[in-house]
Amino acid sequence: MINLILLLSFIYFNSQQNMHQKVLFFGDSITELGVKEKGYIALMNNRLSKTKQSEKYQLIGSGIGGNKVYDLFFRMEEDVLIKQPDVIVIWIGVNDVWHKSMFGTGTDLNKFESMYTDIIQRLQKTGAKVYCCTPACIGEKTDHSNAQDGDLNEFSKVIRKIAAANNAGLIDFRKTFLEYNLKHNTDNKYQDILTYDGVHLNDVGNQLVADMMWDAMIGK
Amino acid sequence: MINLILLLSFIYFNSQQNMHQKVLFFGDSITELGVKEKGYIALMNNRLSKTKQSEKYQLIGSGIGGNKVYDLFFRMEEDVLIKQPDVIVIWIGVNDVWHKSMFGTGTDLNKFESMYTDIIQRLQKTGAKVYCCTPACIGEKTDHSNAQDGDLNEFSKVIRKIAAANNAGLIDFRKTFLEYNLKHNTDNKYQDILTYDGVHLNDVGNQLVADMMWDAMIGK
Amino acid sequence: MINLILLLSFIYFNSQQNMHQKVLFFGDSITELGVKEKGYIALMNNRLSKTKQSEKYQLIGSGIGGNKVYDLFFRMEEDVLIKQPDVIVIWIGVNDVWHKSMFGTGTDLNKFESMYTDIIQRLQKTGAKVYCCTPACIGEKTDHSNAQDGDLNEFSKVIRKIAAANNAGLIDFRKTFLEYNLKHNTDNKYQDILTYDGVHLNDVGNQLVADMMWDAMIGK
């Protein structure tokens, strides 16, 4: 009898494990908004539901407005590791660049690189799969004349480099957003193509991000 | 007798006038260095000499390190108009962008536009021909990842627009420098292709600038 | 008969002139808000009314949010000289300092000085009386720990110097605001003593400013 209970427990426990692959989205305000209605995480949940995979994945948002790589570093223990996610999606960088001109407290590129690397490696130590995302944009103009384009490109290059060096996944929003805008933003507008303010996703942007995330992690 | 002297004076005076077409270069440290040995203005003088046109053109440098459009505006009377140049080459913009991150005292884009327009129009009122130059670069990397690329592109667009709107000449260093670097800067280096520090011209850069200036103003 | 009309016209014309001493307030958002209900210019108008001096003074607000000394310089003709004021109160400087850290487009101190001097001198040429005001505060803490305190003090010193050098009046808000806060801001708060956000006047601040303006220009 006890053996049977143990057996059943074992089966149940394993099925639970299989059911819930925990995917944690770790980032700034863009991630914070992702869990709201029409946000990309909400969209992914809808799609999981429609494709009857809701029991296989648990999507957890952990985005805080204004966060820079430092903030992820310091709240990694409490906000990520403690939850034992199987997959972590890091999406950070916009504020590391933007806060330079807004507050004078942006991030030195070399420190961005070392801290980001540290984060990847600590998360990977738990056996989790880590995906790195490049910052999409601060401004959607396509002629390289958004004020922070140079810096965002440089930070994106660093992210691509350390993702590769650490065998992390890469979701290259910066590249895809520019390609999308080159096609659809023929008036070279600053916003209102994939974002509503140059930075934060509008409905089209949320759909694009949800699709790219899905393809990278689930849909393949 | 007196009539003859008058006549000769008149002829001499007119030939003098024809001989000396005054070309004034109005700008920042790049222009300031242009008159030094191997500088682009010095190179143009050499070429005038070789082509026996020295008597036709007088090249005057008026560049001051650190100058922004404001500075040109305020020293226009004293440093330009008083010298009654026939041609004025305005080359400004690097510090308007650069000083944002260096000192917090860069130039608002809309004020750059209105002040630049003002300068062009006042100079043109004297009958002088005005040429506008786009800022070449702060960093020579070709993948749009120099920190100020976005801003420099935006300021360059404004310069192109107001040059056209005011029927001023345009010498588009930003465009040509990028094209040159796309060909020759295959390692995506920050400097040492056309500049020695990302901003100030090396020998190759001085030659390129001298040639472009020549073609725009003299050689055609 | 005609003589009589002329005489009456003359009397009327002169009384008109005497009635309207035009006082123009030339500045940024603080001045812009001054004409609103409970603003310091509105308070001064009330006091003129109560003391039956409304016909002697006409108070004109010319404040535009975000203005720096550059902006005053460029709109001086259109917004001030054309109105032929008898008295001009210049109150500028907060944004020249603040925009350094907010947008990277603050004002170089030496350019602030030369442009401010220029403004004073052009206005004085019309025979108008000019008053200069020091910027009150960005933050009301009294232990010299508001981020921009150093810069505001430096800019205020320049204003005091050029006001004296040009025989302009001086209304030293920076000095008086600090003294007031030393007495009343015993908790060393950033705001809510004379301002509602560290910069823009609350009711107490508007009253203090109205009183200081009155004493300087009218009440003596």
Add this chain to the structure above:
Amino acid sequence: MINLILLLSFIYFNSQQNMHQKVLFFGDSITELGVKEKGYIALMNNRLSKTKQSEKYQLIGSGIGGNKVYDLFFRMEEDVLIKQPDVIVIWIGVNDVWHKSMFGTGTDLNKFESMYTDIIQRLQKTGAKVYCCTPACIGEKTDHSNAQDGDLNEFSKVIRKIAAANNAGLIDFRKTFLEYNLKHNTDNKYQDILTYDGVHLNDVGNQLVADMMWDAMIGK
């Protein structure tokens, strides 16, 4: 015989321990320069030698130009803990403030506080005595008109607070430098009283710092 050796070894070992109290100076360029000739650490070594206490203290410099609190945080293990110092003097903050206007990569005040606190607590866990120093100055003017005065005062307040909260020692250079300048810098000069450039110590400054460090740690 073996026992005797053991005993002697024990005595020797203990005297060794007493002899060498390791004092590690952990900071930026100011600390880096402290070990050079005439630097304050060199001056302290001289004084130890004169007072025949050289065997009691070993002074170790660990300063790196441009360091901010982040840098100390990340090199703490390798540069401090591994050396097992008995006393650690933390002197940081100038670049956390200065880099805001120089590079746009200064430090957010709340992050400065949390990281500094973290450093103190980790160092104290080893049993070491920790001293915190306030940043002396960026500019020596005494009328609160050095551009960074406000920020430096704010950061100094935070340092005083967390030093007290963590029972760390406090060496208040900011307070003493201002007091010294109020007495000796009667011309309100930017530099050349205790520093040669507003930030880095001249001979008088090095002597003052050496004396204050001595009094705090050794001389009492």
